[in-house]
Amino acid sequence: MFISSLSIANKTPDPIPDPDAREPVCWLGNSPRSLCCKAVIGLLGVSLLSYVGYGIRYALYEPVRSANYLWAVYHVHSTYSDGLKAPEEIARQARLAGVSLVLLTDHGNPNFESSALHKEFDGVTLIGGSEATLPDGRLTFFGARTVPDIALATFPPQAVKQAREWGAFPVVAYSEDPLYGWRYWETDLVPGGIELSNMFTCVRSLSVYDKIALILFYPFSHYYFIKSVSFPSKSFAHWDALLQRGKIWSLVASDAHGGFHLGKSLAVSIPSYADVFSFAGLGIDKKYSAQPEQAVRNGDFFNCIRGAGEPDLFNFYAVDNGVIYTSGSSPPGKSDLHVEVEAEGLTTRLILRKNGNIVREVDSGRLNIQGAMGGVYRLEVYLLNHPLLPADVPWIVSNPIFVGGLATPPHRELYSETTGVREPRIDRVH
Numbered sequence: 001m002f003i004s005s006l007s008i009a010n011k012t013p014d015p016i017p018d019p020d021a022r023e024p025v026c027w028l029g030n031s032p033r034s035l036c037c038k039a040v041i042g043l044l045g046v047s048l049l050s051y052v053g054y055g056i057r058y059a060l061y062e063p064v065r066s067a068n069y070l071w072a073v074y075h076v077h078s079t080y081s082d083g084l085k086a087p088e089e090i091a092r093q094a095r096l097a098g099v100s101l102v103l104l105t106d107h108g109n110p111n112f113e114s115s116a117l118h119k120e121f122d123g124v125t126l127i128g129g130s131e132a133t134l135p136d137g138r139l140t141f142f143g144a145r146t147v148p149d150i151a152l153a154t155f156p157p158q159a160v161k162q163a164r165e166w167g168a169f170p171v172v173a174y175s176e177d178p179l180y181g182w183r184y185w186e187t188d189l190v191p192g193g194i195e196l197s198n199m200f201t202c203v204r205s206l207s208v209y210d211k212i213a214l215i216l217f218y219p220f221s222h223y224y225f226i227k228s229v230s231f232p233s234k235s236f237a238h239w240d241a242l243l244q245r246g247k248i249w250s251l252v253a254s255d256a257h258g259g260f261h262l263g264k265s266l267a268v269s270i271p272s273y274a275d276v277f278s279f280a281g282l283g284i285d286k287k288y289s290a291q292p293e294q295a296v297r298n299g300d301f302f303n304c305i306r307g308a309g310e311p312d313l314f315n316f317y318a319v320d321n322g323v324i325y326t327s328g329s330s331p332p333g334k335s336d337l338h339v340e341v342e343a344e345g346l347t348t349r350l351i352l353r354k355n356g357n358i359v360r361e362v363d364s365g366r367l368n369i370q371g372a373m374g375g376v377y378r379l380e381v382y383l384l385n386h387p388l389l390p391a392d393v394p395w396i397v398s399n400p401i402f403v404g405g406l407a408t409p410p411h412r413e414l415y416s417e418t419t420g421v422r423e424p425r426i427d428r429v430h
């Protein structure tokens with residue numbers, strides 16, 4: 001009774017409800033709005049945890065490396081055009097990325113300063129070159145012996161001829177870029193090479209969602225970029241057609257600028273040269289140590305997405321009467337073809353193509369063909385179950401072996417038949 005009286009005495013009166021009072025907007029309550037708040041905060045928390053979780057997984061990723069090949073990078077811009085760094089700094093970053101040869105392609109028709117460069121810095125060979133803007137697209141060339149003080153022709157076959165006369169190696173650039181795409185594919189076009197895949201094109205072609213993911217995960221690991229590499233279907237189609245005209249090599253293009261400009265005075269060094277150089281490159285046998293550029297000119301190299309891993313062994317060759325023929329060469333008809341791929345911890349699928357068509361596909365690192373019939377053979381290697389490289393994007397693309405020789409005369413003969421007399425067609429769109 002006493003307790004009951006006391007509790008009644010101490011009881012404070014119920015507050016008078018304020019008609020203007022609003023429901024609390026925080027999670028401390030059970031109103032529908034509070035529950036909604038909790039759900040949103042919970043969702044954000046789960047998303048953040050999952051983002052950091054994936055990020056850590058990417059941060060722990062390291063591609064397998066191999067010391068068995070020299071690496072070259074092609075399509076690089078220096079301060080001779082819109083690149084952020086001078087050739088010496090590019091060489092330093094190349095060394096960090098394990099690259100021995102840098103093929104510069106600075107903007108200009110031609111870029112005289114860059115095209116005259118042929119230097120070695122700290123064990124890295126720098127070969128200068130140009131990226132010319134023609135009415136039909138971009139043509140690059142590197143390794144000129146001399147660059148006369150004249151402008152490059154605007155008609156593609158003539159520009160290719162000029163570059164060759166200067167001792168340079170001409171390459172059709174941006175073969176499938178939506179913005180800079182090359183448009184001249186007529187039969188008198190016989191360049192030295194064609195860009196198989198351009199890293200900058202790959203980024204530009206990403207969906208908005210994938211671009212956001214790249215921005216979010218790049219800080220965890222620059223190798224996240226490997227997810228952006230796409231299957232170069234148009235480049236492959238153009239290359240296979242060009243291979244019926246002559247010995248034309250495919251080159252994976254870094255399109256490295258060392259970062260990007262933000263306005264006129266600010267520049268951001270992302271992605272750095274070293275980062276881009278570690279994504280993809282040209283694999284060269286060490287027998288070319290003294291002259292790695294020669295391997296590129298010979299077609300005796302392979303394209304590799306190095307960010308997905310480097311092979312301990314990559315051999316694609318033909319044998320006839322005990323003589324070995326590497327890529328770029330022309331063994332006699334009915335030569336044997338051999339493929340050997342070894343890469344620690346990576347599972348490979350090999351696709352052998354003849355004149356662009358699949359003739360053999362195996363989930364293995366070995367492939368042998370006895371007595372191959374005449375044709376242009378090239379190899380694509382895919383990685384099964386790689387954490388970053390999409391399964392439908394080739395990890396390695398070889399250069400071709402021309403069993404039985406070329407179907408058509410070598411490009412120099414073909415070229416002399418068609419150039420010097422033909423003028424640009426007036427119905428082309430410039």
Ligand SMILES: [Zn+2]
Binds near residue numbers: 075077105131255
């Ligand atoms: Zn470029």
